[in-house]
Amino acid sequence: MKVVVIGGTGLIGSKVVSKLNAHGHEAVAASPNTGVDTVTGEGLADVLKGASVVVDVSNSPSFEDTAVMEFFRASTANLLAAEAAAGVTHHVALSVVGTDRLQQSGYFQAKQVQEDMIRDSGVPFSIVHATQFFEFAKTLADSATSGDTVSVAPIKIQPIFSGDVATAVGRTAVGTPVDGIVEVAGPDTFTLEDFIRQGLAAHNDPRTVVTDPNGLYWGAALGESDLLPGPDAQLGETHFADWTSRQ
Ligand SMILES: NC(=O)c1ccc[n+]([C@@H]2O[C@H](COP(=O)([O-])OP(=O)(O)OC[C@H]3O[C@@H](n4cnc5c(N)ncnc54)[C@H](OP(=O)(O)O)[C@@H]3O)[C@@H](O)[C@H]2O)c1
Numbered sequence: 691m692k693v694v695v696i697g698g699t700g701l702i703g704s705k706v707v708s709k710l711n712a713h714g715h716e717a718v719a720a721s722p723n724t725g726v727d728t729v730t731g732e733g734l735a736d737v738l739k740g741a742s743v744v745v746d747v748s749n750s751p752s753f754e755d756t757a758v759m760e761f762f763r764a765s766t767a768n769l770l771a772a773e774a775a776a777g778v779t780h781h782v783a784l785s786v787v788g789t790d791r792l793q794q795s796g797y798f799q800a801k802q803v804q805e806d807m808i809r810d811s812g813v814p815f816s817i818v819h820a821t822q823f824f825e826f827a828k829t830l831a832d833s834a835t836s837g838d839t840v841s842v843a844p845i846k847i848q849p850i851f852s853g854d855v856a857t858a859v860g861r862t863a864v865g866t867p868v869d870g871i872v873e874v875a876g877p878d879t880f881t882l883e884d885f886i887r888q889g890l891a892a893h894n895d896p897r898t899v900v901t902d903p904n905g906l907y908w909g910a911a912l913g914e915s916d917l918l919p920g921p922d923a924q925l926g927e928t929h930f931a932d933w934t935s936r937q
Pocket of ligand 1: 698702
């Protein structure tokens, strides 16, 4: 089965490509680095020739509100139109657990638009909602740092290893479209403060991490459990403590 992985050179995408190829599928990485640009449409028709499944694990190069909205609008529109023309029968996209609860944030408004466009496209689809990747701890910390202190929202998080996300995305891609959402999360729940502290400690990062009772998450005021998945989420097998000890 030919599976085109948009964003196949990225953190998740490169792992999805390896895993699918290891299972005997023909997975093709597509991104600007391989000559495929979903925002301009360059190279799309060619790479989709003969593809049954498209996996979209791309991300906007800029997280600025307007830029990220323009990226997901243009990229998703071009991709879905090209898929319809090529006869693709399953569109798989990676999004974030709780996207609908995070709509104060420009990034998550853009992810919601991406999801809505997929639902309206007529192409059979599966949306994988993942929680935050282990690797995302530093980015989260950097976005909440003032001086030597990281000040985070009073919320819980159930982060997941990128390799476990890639496994779930790959399995979804070779399965039947669910025309809905599949949730995946890590095996353990933390306060955001503990997750960031342990993530920074693994890299000998000396910053202090504190909880701000009024702190925002990526620009959004959240309830304590808004980042957590529902009871039916598939759980990754990798524990954060094991992952940090390997860093
Ligand atoms: N971070 C988290 O904790 C988290 C949690 C849940 C879900 N997600 C979702 O996971 C997805 C993937 O994240 P990631 O961290 O794996 O991303 P990443 O490592 O930043 O990779 C982004 C990929 O997008 C590609 N790309 C950028 N512009 C493109 C364009 N114009 N056309 C086609 N491809 C383009 C890049 O290609 P080049 O290498 O060629 O530039 C790269 O392959 C995102 O949609 C994100 O919303 C993230």
